[in-house]
Amino acid sequence: MGAMPSPRHDALVKMFEHRPELAVEILRDLMGVELPDTPLVRLENTTFNTRRSDDIHADMVLVLGPSQDPAHAIIVEIQQDKSKAPRQLARYAAVLWLMLGCDVTVLVICPDRATAAYYAQPIESGLTGYRLQALVLGPDSIPALTDPQEAAGHLGLAAMSIMVHGRDRKVVEAFAAALTDTDDDHALKYTEYAYSMAAPEVRRLMEEIMTSTDWPVYTPFAREHFGRGREQGKAEGKAEGKAEGEARAVLLVLAARGLDVPEDVRARITACTDLAQLETWTTRAATAQALEELFDEAGGQQG
Known part of the structure; x- marks a missing residue:
């Protein structure tokens, strides 16, 4: 089982999903890639098939041009380490090319300098004549915006x-x-x-x-989501209502952080009636890197 995506990984993916044009602007304006001049940019399903039996899943896929006649596809991958085999990126591009029938660019976002250098190397696919050159946006390529x-x-x-x-x-x-x-x-x-x-x-x-x-x-999580949940709970005027509001605050913060909450964890949070415990969980949720940290006994008693 793979490692849980980090908040940084999830934030980058969500940022591109929120505004897919960002990938086009990075490639065209920052990296000098010639792309079709079209205002039509849409998100595509990130899971596609090799036409055998296994699905493969990219972080984000977007397509330029009309759906019936796509002009160009862009695969965005967020890589913080060298855990993904570079050949997998070549496979992504080949399968998407087969499915859509248009050219495909692979854009890899690497916050780490060594990781960026790793994926910037030409990728031998194993198929004679097919070598993929992914375009890598590493820390040296991201400008320091001070204006x-x-x-x-x-x-x-x-x-x-x-x-x-x-x-x-x-x-x-x-x-x-x-x-x-x-x-x-x-x-x-x-x-x-x-x-x-x-x-x-x-x-x-x-x-x-x-x-x-x-x-x-x-502090986006503590101010917006924690505050919203607390105020909703207080407005209900009863201890049970307050607990429900605090529980919702915990879940809102976790959702904003991009952390996946299994049903058993969600049930544990919503069933808790201890306001002090719920407030502790809300505070921890703003910085926790994994769900386990929410219930860490070292930080306080469990509910």
């Missing part, structure tokens, strides 16, 4: 700039300033993406800078 206007115009890149260059205070300041020029709902998404992708010390810097500005959501 608020530039960050506001490229919020996806600005969030990735936080991931790679967030220790530079000017990068975080530019990101925070850019968010004030965007409507709250839109900005909240990118705040969550950046926060999930950032290292712990960068998260602390984000909170410090965002609390000193007019931007109201400086």
Whole structure:
């Protein structure tokens, strides 16, 4: 069984899903790839078949052009280590080419420099004459955006700039300033993406800078989701209602973090009536890297 995807991996995938045009802009504007000039960009099913018996699953697939006559396909893969065999990427491209009948580009996002170099090498597929050259966006290719206007115009890149260059205070300041020029709902998404992708010390810097500005959501999970759940619980006016609101807050935070909650864990959370325990779980949910940390006895008693 494979390892559970990290919050950083999930945030990157969600950011591209939220705005698929980001992949086109990275390839065309940042990496100089010639792509069909079309406003039609759509997400495709990420699971496709080798026409034998096994399905293969990419992080994201998007298609340029009309569905009946696709002009180009892009496979986006998020790789934080060298665990995936490069030949698998060649296989993805070949199968998608067979299915859609159009050219395919593989874009690999690698926050780690060594991983980026690994996937940047030409990939021998094992089929004579077929060698795939994946296009890799590594930390050296992600610009440090310190201009608020530039960050506001490229919020996806600005969030990735936080991931790679967030220790530079000017990068975080530019990101925070850019968010004030965007409507709250839109900005909240990118705040969550950046926060999930950032290292712990960068998260602390984000909170410090965002609390000193007019931007109201400086810790996206604690402020938006935790607060919403608490207020809903209080409005119900009864202990049972408060517990239900707190339980919902826990689940909202976990959902915002991209953590998959099995039914048995969901049942345990919703069945808990201990408000103090639920508040503890909500606080832990904002930073937990895995569900096990939510119930860690070292951090407090279990419910």
